[in-house]
Amino acid sequence: xxxxxxxxxxxxxxxxxxxxxxxxxxxxxxxxxxxxxxxxxxxxxxxxxxxxxxxxxxxxxxxxxxxxxxxxxxxxxxxxxxxxxxxxxxxxxxxxxxxxxxxxxxxxxxxxxxxxxxxxxxxxxxxx
Amino acid sequence: xxxxxxxxxxxxxxxxxxxxxxxxxxxxxxxxxxxxxxxxxxxxxxxxxxxxxxxxxxxxxxxxxxxxxxxxxxxxxxxxxxxxxxxxxxxxxxxxxxxxxxxxxxxxxxxxxxxxxxxxxxxxxxxxxxxxxxxxxxxxxxxxxxxxxxxxxxxxxxxxxxxxxxxxxxxxxxxxxxxxxxxxxxxxxxxxxxxxxxxxxxxxxxxxxxxxxxxxxxxxxxxxxxxxxx
Numbered sequence: 001x002x003x004x005x006x007x008x009x010x011x012x013x014x015x016x017x018x019x020x021x022x023x024x025x026x027x028x029x030x031x032x033x034x035x036x037x038x039x040x041x042x043x044x045x046x047x048x049x050x051x052x053x054x055x056x057x058x059x060x061x062x063x064x065x066x067x068x069x070x071x072x073x074x075x076x077x078x079x080x081x082x083x084x085x086x087x088x089x090x091x092x093x094x095x096x097x098x099x100x101x102x103x104x105x106x107x108x109x110x111x112x113x114x115x116x117x118x119x120x121x122x123x124x125x126x127x128x
Numbered sequence: 129x130x131x132x133x134x135x136x137x138x139x140x141x142x143x144x145x146x147x148x149x150x151x152x153x154x155x156x157x158x159x160x161x162x163x164x165x166x167x168x169x170x171x172x173x174x175x176x177x178x179x180x181x182x183x184x185x186x187x188x189x190x191x192x193x194x195x196x197x198x199x200x201x202x203x204x205x206x207x208x209x210x211x212x213x214x215x216x217x218x219x220x221x222x223x224x225x226x227x228x229x230x231x232x233x234x235x236x237x238x239x240x241x242x243x244x245x246x247x248x249x250x251x252x253x254x255x256x257x258x259x260x261x262x263x264x265x266x267x268x269x270x271x272x273x274x275x276x277x278x279x280x281x282x283x284x285x286x287x288x289x290x291x292x293x294x295x296x297x298x299x300x301x302x303x304x305x306x307x308x309x310x311x312x313x314x315x316x317x318x319x320x321x322x323x324x325x326x327x328x329x330x331x332x333x334x335x336x337x338x339x340x341x342x343x344x345x346x347x348x349x350x351x352x353x354x355x356x357x358x
Contacts, residue, residue, distance in 0.1 A: 014330070015232050023229050031222045038218065042211040045357045049192045049206065064358055071353040075346055082225045082342045084335075092150035096160055104171045111175050115182035128186055 030081045037070050159336045163343045166305075170347050173298050174354050180290045189287035191356050197263050207356060213256045214352050217306075220249025221345040224313075228338045231331025236320060239334060243317040246341065250310040257303045264295060298355060302347055309344050312337045 015023070048063050080086035085093055122128045143154050150157065181188045192206035199209070223245040230238030263270075267277045267285040277285050284292035316337050325331045 014234070017233065020229060020233050024226065027222060027225055027229065031218070034218050035215065038211065038214055041353070041357060042207055045192070045207050050190045067353050067357050071349055074349050078221065078342055078346045078349065082221055082345075083339055084228075088152060089150050092152060092157075092160075095150075096164060100164055100167060100171075103168070104175065107171070107175050108178065111179040112182060115179045118183040119185065122183070 026081065030077050034074055034077060037074050041067060041070055153332060155332065155336055156339070159339050163339065166343065167347075170298075170301070170350070173294075173301065174350060177294050177298065177354060180288075180294065184288050184290065187288050189291055194264070194286050195260075195356065199259060209256070209260070210352065210356050213253055213260070214348060216249055216256070217253050217345050217348050220246050220253070221342050223249060224338045224341045228331075228335050231325070231334040234326070234331070236323065236326055239320045239325075239331060240317065243313060243320060243334070247310060247313045247317060250306055250313060250341075254303065254306055254310065257299065257306070260299070261296075264292075294355070298351055302344070302351055305344050305347070309337075309341050312340060 044063060044066070048059070050060070053060055053063075079097075085096065119128070143149070152160075195210055196204050196206040197209065198205045223242045227239050227242035227246060230242060262272065265279050266272045267279055269277055272278060277283075279285060279292045279295075281293055281296060282289070286292065316333055319325065319333070320331075325333060
């Protein structure tokens with residue numbers, strides 16, 4: 001039997017030495033961005049940790065949102081550059097990302113509202 | 129037209145049905161399908177974590193007060209070791225993408241060098257994970273014993289039981305992914321040394337294993353934020 005993993009291969013997968021240099025430069029730039037974002041996250045986590053600030057205030061909420069935004073930026077760089085999804089066809093990109101995003105956002109919405117409800121019931125019963 | 133090839137495709141790269149959907153090879157597409165299903169599992173874990181910590185908000189422990197240990201020192205260094213682990217995993221992801229790039233130039237030596245670095249990075253991460261688990265299980269007194277002051281799936285000295293359960297399940301499930309990633313990387317490394325991919329004419333296997341390895345890194349980015357930082 002002929003092995004199909006040998007004959008089939010993605011298109012345009014080879015590149016020359018000069019193109020390689022350009023790609024490596026891009027890789028190192030993304031590395032720098034990811035490292036800096038991680039360093040900022042850790043610094044924020046230590047300086048404005050939950051131990052030092054009021055977790056019910058607006059300050060903590062904005063820090064939380066900043067963490068989530070930074071995480072999504074990092075995830076975007078990893079998926080689009082490192083996993084080359086940015087170089088694939090737009091249709092493949094949409095097939096991979098859109099159903100996943102819809103499902104997880106829906107799940108998050110359901111669980112978050114249920115969780116809030118459980119907390120309210122506990123408050124009503126005087127457990128909290 | 130979206131999804132259709134805009135130029136003639138070399139007959140040798142078509143799938144069995146005579147077409148090449150999305151212009152990717154069969155193996156790469158199946159790796160993406162697998163990664164989506166795996167991402168749903170991790171997404172389930174992390175949203176469940178959000179559910180638990182939202183309704184247990186008043187008793188959820190403060191991460192910085194638990195993860196402040198650093199190997200070979202007794203200094204109080206909150207989050208720094210986890211940050212170092214994150215950094216190691218990101219760097220091993222970078223060496224992986226450099227291996228893929230070298231593969232596209234059919235540079236066998238480059239692939240071997242960068243794959244070797246990736247394996248080392250993964251191994252360091254796994255060792256750190258084991259140390260982290262041992263420290264977490266030991267509990268506040270730092271001694272591993274059979275008594276209830278150790279963290280396990282049925283006891284947690286730090287706070288709600290769910291906190292320890294989520295720690296073990298999420299980092300454990302991620303750690304087992306890292307382990308299988310390291311095994312795959314070692315196989316690809318050995319095969320590159322043996323010259324398999326030169327004979328085959330392309331290094332796509334490096335790319336496919338690379339997709340998995342980047343995914344492992346991607347998951348850790350989320351675990352780091354949602355378990356440790358927030």
